[in-house]
Amino acid sequence: SDKPEFASGGTLKVCTAGDFPPMQYYKNPGDAELIGFEVDVVNAIAKQWGAKAEFVVGDFKGLLPSLDSQRCDLVASGIMITPARLEKYDGVPYFGSHVVLLVPSTDEETKTPEDMSGKLMAIEAGTTYEKTVADLNATLASAGKDPVDMQTYPSASGVIEQILVGRAASTITQDTTAAFRMMQMPDRLKIAYTYDESETYGIYMRKNPEDRRMAKEAIEALQQSGEMKALLAKWSLPATSTDVAHD
Amino acid sequence: MFDFNLFTTAIFGWPLAKGALLTLVLSVSVMAVSLVVATFFGLAAGSGKKPMRWLIGSYVWLFRGAPALLILLFVWNGLPQLSPVFRATWFTPFVAAFLALMLIQVAYLTEILRSAFAAVGKGQREGAAALGLHRWHTFILITLPQALRIAVPSLVNEFISLLKATSLATVISLKELMTVTQFAIATSFRFLEWYGAALVYYMLMVSVLTFAQSRIEAVLSRGHR
Amino acid sequence: MFDFNLFTTAIFGWPLAKGALLTLVLSVSVMAVSLVVATFFGLAAGSGKKPMRWLIGSYVWLFRGAPALLILLFVWNGLPQLSPVFRATWFTPFVAAFLALMLIQVAYLTEILRSAFAAVGKGQREGAAALGLHRWHTFILITLPQALRIAVPSLVNEFISLLKATSLATVISLKELMTVTQFAIATSFRFLEWYGAALVYYMLMVSVLTFAQSRIEAVLSRGHR
Amino acid sequence: MFHERSSADAADIMPEMPAIRLVNVNKWYGTFQVLHDVSLTVERGSRVVICGPSGSGKSTLIRCINRLETHQRGDIIVNRVELTDQLSKIDRVRSEVGMVFQHFNLFPHLTVLDNCTLAQRWVRKRSRKEADEIAMAFLERVRIPEKAQRYPGELSGGQQQRVAIARALCMNPSIMLFDEPTSALDPEMVKEVLDTMVSLAEDGMTMVCVTHEMGFARQVANEVVFMDGGKVIERNTPEAIFSAPSKERTKRFLSNLLH
Amino acid sequence: MFHERSSADAADIMPEMPAIRLVNVNKWYGTFQVLHDVSLTVERGSRVVICGPSGSGKSTLIRCINRLETHQRGDIIVNRVELTDQLSKIDRVRSEVGMVFQHFNLFPHLTVLDNCTLAQRWVRKRSRKEADEIAMAFLERVRIPEKAQRYPGELSGGQQQRVAIARALCMNPSIMLFDEPTSALDPEMVKEVLDTMVSLAEDGMTMVCVTHEMGFARQVANEVVFMDGGKVIERNTPEAIFSAPSKERTKRFLSNLLH
Ligand SMILES: Nc1ncnc2c1ncn2[C@@H]1O[C@H](COP(=O)(O)OP(=O)(O)OP(=O)(O)O)[C@@H](O)[C@H]1O
Ligand SMILES: Nc1ncnc2c1ncn2[C@@H]1O[C@H](COP(=O)(O)OP(=O)(O)OP(=O)(O)O)[C@@H](O)[C@H]1O
Ligand SMILES: [Mg+2]
Numbered sequence A: 001s002d003k004p005e006f007a008s009g010g011t012l013k014v015c016t017a018g019d020f021p022p023m024q025y026y027k028n029p030g031d032a033e034l035i036g037f038e039v040d041v042v043n044a045i046a047k048q049w050g051a052k053a054e055f056v057v058g059d060f061k062g063l064l065p066s067l068d069s070q071r072c073d074l075v076a077s078g079i080m081i082t083p084a085r086l087e088k089y090d091g092v093p094y095f096g097s098h099v100v101l102l103v104p105s106t107d108e109e110t111k112t113p114e115d116m117s118g119k120l121m122a123i124e125a126g127t128t129y130e131k132t133v134a135d136l137n138a139t140l141a142s143a144g145k146d147p148v149d150m151q152t153y154p155s156a157s158g159v160i161e162q163i164l165v166g167r168a169a170s171t172i173t174q175d176t177t178a179a180f181r182m183m184q185m186p187d188r189l190k191i192a193y194t195y196d197e198s199e200t201y202g203i204y205m206r207k208n209p210e211d212r213r214m215a216k217e218a219i220e221a222l223q224q225s226g227e228m229k230a231l232l233a234k235w236s237l238p239a240t241s242t243d244v245a246h247d
Numbered sequence B, C: 001m002f003d004f005n006l007f008t009t010a011i012f013g014w015p016l017a018k019g020a021l022l023t024l025v026l027s028v029s030v031m032a033v034s035l036v037v038a039t040f041f042g043l044a045a046g047s048g049k050k051p052m053r054w055l056i057g058s059y060v061w062l063f064r065g066a067p068a069l070l071i072l073l074f075v076w077n078g079l080p081q082l083s084p085v086f087r088a089t090w091f092t093p094f095v096a097a098f099l100a101l102m103l104i105q106v107a108y109l110t111e112i113l114r115s116a117f118a119a120v121g122k123g124q125r126e127g128a129a130a131l132g133l134h135r136w137h138t139f140i141l142i143t144l145p146q147a148l149r150i151a152v153p154s155l156v157n158e159f160i161s162l163l164k165a166t167s168l169a170t171v172i173s174l175k176e177l178m179t180v181t182q183f184a185i186a187t188s189f190r191f192l193e194w195y196g197a198a199l200v201y202y203m204l205m206v207s208v209l210t211f212a213q214s215r216i217e218a219v220l221s222r223g224h225r
Numbered sequence D, E: 001m002f003h004e005r006s007s008a009d010a011a012d013i014m015p016e017m018p019a020i021r022l023v024n025v026n027k028w029y030g031t032f033q034v035l036h037d038v039s040l041t042v043e044r045g046s047r048v049v050i051c052g053p054s055g056s057g058k059s060t061l062i063r064c065i066n067r068l069e070t071h072q073r074g075d076i077i078v079n080r081v082e083l084t085d086q087l088s089k090i091d092r093v094r095s096e097v098g099m100v101f102q103h104f105n106l107f108p109h110l111t112v113l114d115n116c117t118l119a120q121r122w123v124r125k126r127s128r129k130e131a132d133e134i135a136m137a138f139l140e141r142v143r144i145p146e147k148a149q150r151y152p153g154e155l156s157g158g159q160q161q162r163v164a165i166a167r168a169l170c171m172n173p174s175i176m177l178f179d180e181p182t183s184a185l186d187p188e189m190v191k192e193v194l195d196t197m198v199s200l201a202e203d204g205m206t207m208v209c210v211t212h213e214m215g216f217a218r219q220v221a222n223e224v225v226f227m228d229g230g231k232v233i234e235r236n237t238p239e240a241i242f243s244a245p246s247k248e249r250t251k252r253f254l255s256n257l258l259h
């Protein structure tokens, strides 16, 4: 057959945290329908298999375990592909996310992080970006330049607000988040610099080489048909985001 | 810039209303129980024997001192480890939040009521006692009305603080007004509309309280110049 | 399970101490300024002309009603959009937090002081006036000491609440005690040790306040039976 | 020492039992001794006037009788009940003993009428209507029915004192303790109040009255007790004490009355 | 109508100016009229006694004189200062006018001594030591120096009243308003206080005294004012008013004094 065993019933149970715009999120609190790029991708895959995706929303930490308890068949939640996870589950990488430097759209000068010297950056507290800034400051110090002034805020939305207010010169975030915010507020923000490091998101399922193969093929089919590019454009995500190896 | 439509849908939408209802029910029930308990504590602290005073003093010290967040976490995560009773299904986040906030609120209200009771002159109690009124009648009819006149503004202060403090219960997964608002903002990024809508709810609740306060104060101030 | 070494390093370590210091300095300065402002407000609300009373009533309504979080965000994010003054470098998170918390604290303290002033009988003011004491002398020497006796427990309540409320200032990037603790936990995942250490700091501060309260109450209660 | 009995039949069996009996009562405020070995017997239906200089312990003495103050040594037996810390006994005594305070102790948050009806309704279990009627009758007796709906803070000193008297009398106590009940009154009103007290005395009410109104003492008292420095200096009938006080101190004190 | 002048030289220029002058004073509490067209002149150094039934407006009248109550119609001129809402004038008047309240109004949180020295130090700017000495002198005069370190709540009613008297006198006011200053006192103490007042009167202090102590009226008053229902019914010298009151109401009232 051309579809996985679990899709044969006509419904595809997909677990997600539902709180990661623009990948999957509720447009308004209390909405019944999830939306987002990843939601569209999963729906497209389900359509290929002649099934309908049914989203099960749960706490992020409990997503993978619910594959074992058969409460879901797929996990698609902007979840990173890591070796440790691949030991227990099968995963298909399909999305590469980069760390970016987000600045106000009026900023013409900033080309690299070093241009932040002596300026104020708003950073989400408790993230690895704090270390990114610390490293940057070390570089600046050795070059004899002023360090970056860093303020930390408890939420991702809080830091972007600081740019909008005009207080912070920039922030560091994922390109997905940046794309989403830029879509929400056209002409307010722009990406000044994209870091080399990237994270790869994917779709997880229970260990089964056949199922994994078919999932991979379904994604590749979307790539080839141009449907994936259309979705990327719809959610204003970088056109190259899905150009990642699927193994 | 300000999307008035979104603002009205936010206000009249179910999620925020549900959050507000939770906030309201939780605060009102905590306040009601705490007032009763704190009345006894306040009386005991003001007139009781030394060990009693000391005991209540320690209680107040502990529960005014410990941050609400820690008490919430302790009640929710710690108690189930201490006794299987708290692992049963009735021990929902709401019950845990009620218990934790009540423990704290009692401490604050005890202090307010203790000092208000003390502010009512001894002569008033003597006047009532000489008429043969029992201790409880004296308390309810003479001391309490005069003490409340002094205490009501502070009690309403604490009620309002409690209304806001319920938002801490988000750490034990209770989705009250402020939590709902912040989730909505995290995705929609519409600060003004959502915060505006939440503000309307809070101001509505506080307005009712403020009005009630001024009515109660007016009634209790009759005869006092 | 409980890593006692980590606990002691947490307590005596610089980050937590710095957070505690920030909490302390912020609360003490907010409280000091608010007490002075609220004294004037409380007096005006109790004795002033109608428009004055109405004005202060509205102020109290607004700043008791609006959640501290929103006021903090408004002061930090909103004011710079209203006036370039608030985009200057002196407008640090500390200043913004001070301003926001002060606005709120004044509202709460005004209510407490207003009712405490009203609780001091008119005869006391008349007694002082008849002796030729000026309004301010009368207030400082006669009304205030007797009002404070009643108000001190409520004022300390608000002081302690303020101590805890400073943690809200994390939304405007102020790293006070609770923020530091939670970040430490987010990275190390050692709940007990870090929360325990924070608890020690809070209990220490509250103990000092509780002790001060009991001393002040004892002094002010002299002569009252 | 007396022990309590069921009060109803005890009254029948021992009609001769005094209404109030103090035996060697001593009281201290901290280290300051206010009462020194005070002994006093007030027979049922008799009227005792207590007088003496300011600060001599008169108020303290009558406050001890309904246990608003606790004494440290000696016995106080009121209506056959010995006063100890036992709350039920104290309540029983207080419901039979009325008191008019030197400082009035009116309830500022209640109207004059409510001041007078409160205890009637809660202690005597009278209906609102009955209590109101009784209260109005006494308010008329002290000539302030028109102030019934006012609050104590809106009354003159003398009016407050009259409310205090009416409030106590509304309870129909069998024993009344008066602490300078006419101090704030004008001569006209003093006469009115004293007349009321005389008529109550004629109805057989037991009275202990701290007063310097010697008119009252002469007219109705069975006995005048003169106190000084917390001690009972002299007790005698009014005639005897006014005409020929046995103690030098009493003589000096009374000489001022007749200046 | 009088207007204020610099008080120092005015006193020299116009020694005949009365200390207190009320012209057609009317006062209402809400809709209740307490004072009806009260006019009264108190010459410098004279002693006026106000008497009348309870609730007739005596306290209200003297409280108007140092503006503890505001009158709604008429003029009150004290020490050449007309009483209006102007705070500086009121303060000037009050610092020269002493008052003993019917309810004492002692400060419960201060010791007896501090009650007496507070205003001396803050208004008269006396040193702590000087104020203490003056206070102790007056406390001795009212016979309670031993209570100097106690709080008002620890005193008997009569002792509190004496502290109130001492407190007012410590300020050496040129005008004193007494509201029933001997109501809580025993006859001995009444005599003592009246003697004090007599000696103050001899020193030339202006006094207005609400009292029913007719002994005082006879001994020192220049004038007795009889009030009823908020009106001045009769004013006359003590001899005239006691021997032959011109009004029926006065006669009836005074008859009770001599019962
Ligand atoms: N605050 C008030 N509100 C309304 N009525 C008042 C108020 N104060 C006093 N009165 C009324 O005004 C009248 C005069 O009161 P005032 O105290 O002057 O009497 P008084 O002559 O001093 O009587 P007393 O000899 O009993 O002290 C009384 O009838 C009293 O009830
Ligand atoms: N709470 C107290 N603490 C200490 N001493 C007190 C207290 N109450 C009263 N006293 C003292 O006890 C003594 C007796 O007081 P009490 O009130 O019985 O006097 P009294 O005879 O009623 O006087 P008066 O005629 O002035 O009312 C007084 O010297 C008084 O100072
Ligand atoms: Mg007495």
Ligand SMILES: [Mg+2]
Pocket (backbone or CB within 6 Å): D156, D157, D158, E058, E059, E060, E102, E179
């Ligand atoms: Mg009066």
